[in-house]
Amino acid sequence: MTKHRPVFLELRRIHLPVGGVVSILHRVSGVLMVLAVPVFAWLFALALGSTAGFETASAFLAHPLVRLTLLLLVWALLHHLLAGVRYLLIDLGLGVDRPSARRSAWTALAAALAVTLMVAGGMLL
């Protein structure tokens, strides 16, 4: 492997195409959900363990900051899922040409945000 490969990382001069944005957000959303894994495992076992544990878990999940974090995780799940389905379809040879790939990237990006907004609305009601 070459030691000195060219690296261009001037973030303000890189114009990432929409597929690139979807890709990096696929990573970001995956990392966010990885961070949530131990918390969800703990909450799940706590809520399942006893009536008192269920009440503690419910109270924790009702906290406004936790609700906001849950909303972020809802977006992470939706974006990761939609971008993931897009990658599976592209791996199968569907929608590989540039116009289709651009369109599906915009669709995944927008749909994840739109459904997250709907969930946010539902949380406020």
Add this chain to the structure above:
Amino acid sequence: MSRRASGLKAWFLQRVTAVYVGLFGLYLASHFALAPPASHAELVRWVASPWVALGLLLFIPILLAHAWVGIRDVLMDYVKPIALRAAAMTLVGFVFLASGLWAAQAIIAVRAFQ
């Protein structure tokens, strides 16, 4: 095993696990978003039902395998010092193993007390 073979295996594993994690994950998210269990008894009844218990017990290792391949790729891309990378991977491995076992024992305990 060559690096290339292990990379291709991981690539394939990531796609196979994605299908189950996607489908069952969507079921879990919609269950808790649309009809969250209102009491401990209701949660226990749902988890202890055979198909949900089986689905959850399968979900734990499949999700963790998917998450492991993903986070491993991220760590290999961004954490270059080898000691730091090894430490991060060890930590993630322990946290994943502990999380998975903790969630699984809760399901098995609920089934045993039915």
